[in-house]
Amino acid sequence: PSLATTFLDLPLTNPLMNASGVWCSVASQLEALLESESGAMVTKSCTLEPRDGNPEPRYRVLDGNKPWGSINSMGLPNEGFPYYLRYTERHDYETKPLFISISGLTLDDNLAMVDSLKDAVTPAILEVNLSCPNVPGKAQLGYDFDAMDTLLAEVTSGYGQRQLGVKLPPYFDIAHFDEAAAILNRYPSVAFVTCINSIGNALAIDINSESVIIKPKDGFGGLGGDYVLPTALANVNAFFRRCPEKAVIGCGGVKSGQEAFLHLLAGATLVQMGTALYEEGPGIFARVKAELLSIMAQKGYENLSDFQGKLKTL
Numbered sequence: 457p458s459l460a461t462t463f464l465d466l467p468l469t470n471p472l473m474n475a476s477g478v479w480c481s482v483a484s485q486l487e488a489l490l491e492s493e494s495g496a497m498v499t500k501s502c503t504l505e506p507r508d509g510n511p512e513p514r515y516r517v518l519d520g521n522k523p524w525g526s527i528n529s530m531g532l533p534n535e536g537f538p539y540y541l542r543y544t545e546r547h548d549y550e551t552k553p554l555f556i557s558i559s560g561l562t563l564d565d566n567l568a569m570v571d572s573l574k575d576a577v578t579p580a581i582l583e584v585n586l587s588c589p590n591v592p593g594k595a596q597l598g599y600d601f602d603a604m605d606t607l608l609a610e611v612t613s614g615y616g617q618r619q620l621g622v623k624l625p626p627y628f629d630i631a632h633f634d635e636a637a638a639i640l641n642r643y644p645s646v647a648f649v650t651c652i653n654s655i656g657n658a659l660a661i662d663i664n665s666e667s668v669i670i671k672p673k674d675g676f677g678g679l680g681g682d683y684v685l686p687t688a689l690a691n692v693n694a695f696f697r698r699c700p701e702k703a704v705i706g707c708g709g710v711k712s713g714q715e716a717f718l719h720l721l722a723g724a725t726l727v728q729m730g731t732a733l734y735e736e737g738p739g740i741f742a743r744v745k746a747e748l749l750s751i752m753a754q755k756g757y758e759n760l761s762d763f764q765g766k767l768k769t770l
């Protein structure tokens with residue numbers, strides 16, 4: 457079987473890549489992703505200026521009993537937009553496509569980054585993080601539909617209607633799938649959606665210390681790993697059904713060929729890994745590739761298109 461695929465008319469050797477934020481904040485990590493067997497890669501969501509982010513501990517793996525996952529409240533630590541823009545100018549696009557993720561602290565910051573990217577005419581693919589903070593006290597952008605609509609209108613126009621994508625938080629209500637998709641479908645230049653970002657504001661507690669386990673936000677943080685797989689699959693399939701003109705990138709709960717297969721079956725074109733990559737390192741791509749190929753061989757599938765988006769219902 458073959459894992460070859462295309463995304464926005466670009467050829468990829470396989471559908472696997474990192475999730476923004478994991479193993480992609482500094483050049484040494486980005487070079488390791490380039491050398492890895494991932495089919496593509498994305499940079500850490502950046503802000504206009506560099507940020508230290510939140511005090512540590514700010515990421516913890518939850519590996520007590522099954523299931524397994526992570527909680528994080530990093531606080532957008534990153535080297536600042538110019539650093540990643542420079543990286544896009546020296547990336548080897550022959551080896552694999554590069555996505556650049558932005559998460560401005562304000563609409564103006566997002567528009568400034570989009571404007572620089574438009575003028576840079578870089579082959580990097582823009583992924584706008586809609587979990588980016590909104591006005592303090594208001595819900596994140598992905599949960600404030602009016603603000604999301606305004607941002608998309610301004611960003612798509614600022615980017616000259618060049619193709620871009622958005623990283624979506626998980627939704628849990630059919631009416632929200634409908635409303636978010638209706639907004640996204642009004643922007644044809646939004647060529648893909650990445651579902652999902654971590655499930656926000658979970659709380660991990662340690663029974664021995666009777667304490668939370670991360671320092672920021674009284675221990676509240678984004679949940680990743682096994683815990684989020686069913687929600688991730690639902691969001692991938694919900695937007696796959698509602699946005700037939702857009703590609704869906706799946707993210708959430710992928711740690712082996714099995715979950716990658718499920719995301720593809722649910723409608724994903726590419727599949728991102730976060731928690732599992734954080735814990736295993738870039739060698740994970742070779743492992744998951746082999747596992748996915750083995751599943752395809754067992755099922756008699758030659759290409760991803762033989763099962764991509766072909767989830768059956770009862």
Ligand SMILES: CC(C)(C)CCc1c(C(=O)O)[nH]c(=O)[nH]c1=O
Pocket residue numbers: 477501528529530531532533559585587588589653654678
């Ligand atoms: C949560 C925000 C800090 C507003 C955005 C960056 C981000 C972070 C982070 O930098 O804390 N962690 C995630 O799991 N997803 C994200 O999108």
